[in-house]
Amino acid sequence: MLKDITLGQYFPGNSLIHRLDPRSKILAVLIYIVALFLAKNALSYALLAAALLVCVAISRVKPAALFKGLKPLLFIVVFTALLNLFYIRTGEVLFSWWKLVITVDGVQTAIFMVLRIVLLVSSTFMLTYTTAPMALTDGLESLLSPLKAFHAPVHEFAMMMSIAMRFIPTLVEEADKIMNAQKARGADFENGRLTERAKALLPLLIPLFVSAFRRADELAVAMESRCYHGGEGRTRLKQLKMAACDWLFLLLSSALVVGVILLKRVTL
Amino acid sequence: MPTIKTQALTHIYSSGTPFKSVAISNVNVEIAQGEFVGLIGHTGSGKSTFVQHLNGLLEPSSGSVLLDGVDINSSKRLKAQARFSVGLVFQYPEYQLFEETVYKDIAFGPKNMKLGKQEIDERVREAAGFVGLPESVFERSPLELSGGQKRRVAIAGVIAMRPSVLVLDEPTAGLDPDGCRSILKNITDYRDATGATIILVSHSMEDVARIADRLIVFHGGSVAMDGTPGEVFSRTEELGRIGLGIPLATELALRLRELGTQVPASCYTVSQLYDAIISLRGGASC
Numbered sequence: 001m002l003k004d005i006t007l008g009q010y011f012p013g014n015s016l017i018h019r020l021d022p023r024s025k026i027l028a029v030l031i032y033i034v035a036l037f038l039a040k041n042a043l044s045y046a047l048l049a050a051a052l053l054v055c056v057a058i059s060r061v062k063p064a065a066l067f068k069g070l071k072p073l074l075f076i077v078v079f080t081a082l083l084n085l086f087y088i089r090t091g092e093v094l095f096s097w098w099k100l101v102i103t104v105d106g107v108q109t110a111i112f113m114v115l116r117i118v119l120l121v122s123s124t125f126m127l128t129y130t131t132a133p134m135a136l137t138d139g140l141e142s143l144l145s146p147l148k149a150f151h152a153p154v155h156e157f158a159m160m161m162s163i164a165m166r167f168i169p170t171l172v173e174e175a176d177k178i179m180n181a182q183k184a185r186g187a188d189f190e191n192g193r194l195t196e197r198a199k200a201l202l203p204l205l206i207p208l209f210v211s212a213f214r215r216a217d218e219l220a221v222a223m224e225s226r227c228y229h230g231g232e233g234r235t236r237l238k239q240l241k242m243a244a245c246d247w248l249f250l251l252l253s254s255a256l257v258v259g260v261i262l263l264k265r266v267t268l
Numbered sequence: 269m270p271t272i273k274t275q276a277l278t279h280i281y282s283s284g285t286p287f288k289s290v291a292i293s294n295v296n297v298e299i300a301q302g303e304f305v306g307l308i309g310h311t312g313s314g315k316s317t318f319v320q321h322l323n324g325l326l327e328p329s330s331g332s333v334l335l336d337g338v339d340i341n342s343s344k345r346l347k348a349q350a351r352f353s354v355g356l357v358f359q360y361p362e363y364q365l366f367e368e369t370v371y372k373d374i375a376f377g378p379k380n381m382k383l384g385k386q387e388i389d390e391r392v393r394e395a396a397g398f399v400g401l402p403e404s405v406f407e408r409s410p411l412e413l414s415g416g417q418k419r420r421v422a423i424a425g426v427i428a429m430r431p432s433v434l435v436l437d438e439p440t441a442g443l444d445p446d447g448c449r450s451i452l453k454n455i456t457d458y459r460d461a462t463g464a465t466i467i468l469v470s471h472s473m474e475d476v477a478r479i480a481d482r483l484i485v486f487h488g489g490s491v492a493m494d495g496t497p498g499e500v501f502s503r504t505e506e507l508g509r510i511g512l513g514i515p516l517a518t519e520l521a522l523r524l525r526e527l528g529t530q531v532p533a534s535c536y537t538v539s540q541l542y543d544a545i546i547s548l549r550g551g552a553s554c
């Protein structure tokens with residue numbers, strides 16, 4: 001049950017998208033988001049949605065997985081849609097009853113806002129679905145490395161992130177195990193009032209913290225005994241390398257921004 | 269009537285995702301009241317998955333688990349009942365300790381059963397006695413005990429619920445030989461005193477062969493063999509193929525029999541074999 005968390009989950013695969021350099025994927029998502037915020041009319045949204053669908057198709061990520069990732073956002077999406085629907089009062093009136101007025105502009109903005117959120121979230125999900133967590137942090141470290149000139153602890157930050165990501169599944173598994181062990185002793189995590197349920201979490205949280213500290217300690221010792229001393233002069237087993245298709249991917253993403261800007265002039 | 273019966277029990281983890289894995293498939297097992305069963309299999313053969321079905325922690329993907337003839341997954345009440353009547357000690361149970369004191373930790377299960385204070389106290393002392401924990405540790409924090417003692421506290425925490433079936437998942441993993449022996453002795457003592465059914469999970473033959481009446485061998489998620497230790501050990505080759513060895517003393521006894529010596533095949537420890545050989549020589553000790 002705890003295992004059902006999809007946030008940042010990676011779906012292993014070997015598609016073209018999977019094999020792209022993590023840096024080009026991170027940059028492409030950023031460019032895509034810029035394009036999303038520039039999009040103002042139906043045509044440009046259609047263009048952006050089509051681009052994402054092509055990526056989904058190439059990567060063979062199941063659309064069901066994307067929908068599952070979107071589910072927690074359902075409330076925000078619906079809320080945004082309703083807010084825009086009822087608060088925008090310009091344009092031709094489609095429907096009015098008592099104090100509620102729905103206009104053409106309202107409907108249009110509501111649809112665009114929903115599309116914007118869904119595309120934004122889906123594109124970032126595509127990044128984490130097709131990029132292994134370690135590759136993602138390597139990519140981030142490399143992209144942020146110019147900040148080292150300002151003495152920003154970029155390597156330490158990336159290392160912390162990779163360790164955190166590496167241990168999320170381990171801790172989830174551990175939490176699952178401890179939960180089962182306490183359930184076997186009759187612990188009840190599901191029923192009761194809020195205060196009771198909060199108290200019922202103690203038998204889970206205390207052992208979980210104890211073991212997280214133990215693991216942190218063991219990991220620190222293991223790293224030091226292998227002479228880890230920070231990022232200075234450290235080389236990599238897997239060098240990141242931009243290939244031709246990475247540049248092509250970035251070029252296509254940038255083309256999206258240009259396309260959206262050009263489409264602004266087109267009126268339907 | 270059998271205490272526990274599984275019918276075509278199958279469990280698939282993460283079904284419907286790319287990570288789906290079939291942990292056990294089509295397991296049919298009947299275990300009668302009072303039996304002492306050893307559950308053996310290589311790591312990953314599905315032992316832990318199987319035992320977590322017995323008290324309803326995992327729900328079958330298909331098939332059913334019957335406790336005294338009723339399906340434990342048929343209602344919430346029956347499932348809650350199964351939690352208490354089938355006590356499950358997990359692998360490395362010391363990682364579940366959380367209370368401030370040993371006493372409170374052992375009392376966690378009985379407290380969840382909503383028993384009275386008097387009754388809880390009685391059970392905690394009794395359970396601590398079974399696993400050989402002195403009263404002097406009752407007020408100490410479980411986190412500052414030694415590994416072996418932590419494990420005893422965790423086992424006592426389950427015994428204190430007085431389950432009629434006690435399931436232990438690799439209770440001796442990671443303990444020194446002395447610790448192993450004394451925990452196994454505690455378990456047999458508990459069985460002799462209460463008549464409870466015991467299911468002991470292990471990947472090592474040496475551990476269970478001596479004390480179990482019956483061995484069930486898991487391989488690749490299904491039952492490969494089921495019988496008395498003697499019956500199972502007579503299939504040495506097959507056991508070897510699935511990565512399990514038989515106890516050294518048994519192997520030696522079997523070889524001696526091949527050579528025409530009349531030692532019984534049911535020798536599981538060196539001292540049993542020693543006694544058998546001595547008695548063959550007419551009891552004359554050298």
Ligand SMILES: Nc1ncnc2c1ncn2[C@@H]1O[C@H](COP(=O)(O)OP(=O)(O)O)[C@@H](O)[C@H]1O
Nearest residue numbers: 281289291309310311312313314315316317318
């Ligand atoms: N929580 C889980 N999620 C997914 N797969 C699991 C989980 N637990 C066990 N498995 C898989 O199920 C199989 C059986 O595991 P398990 O029952 O733990 O075997 P054993 O206890 O005999 O070592 C293994 O292949 C294991 O990888």
Ligand SMILES: [Mg+2]
Nearest residue numbers: 315316359437
């Ligand atoms: Mg196991």
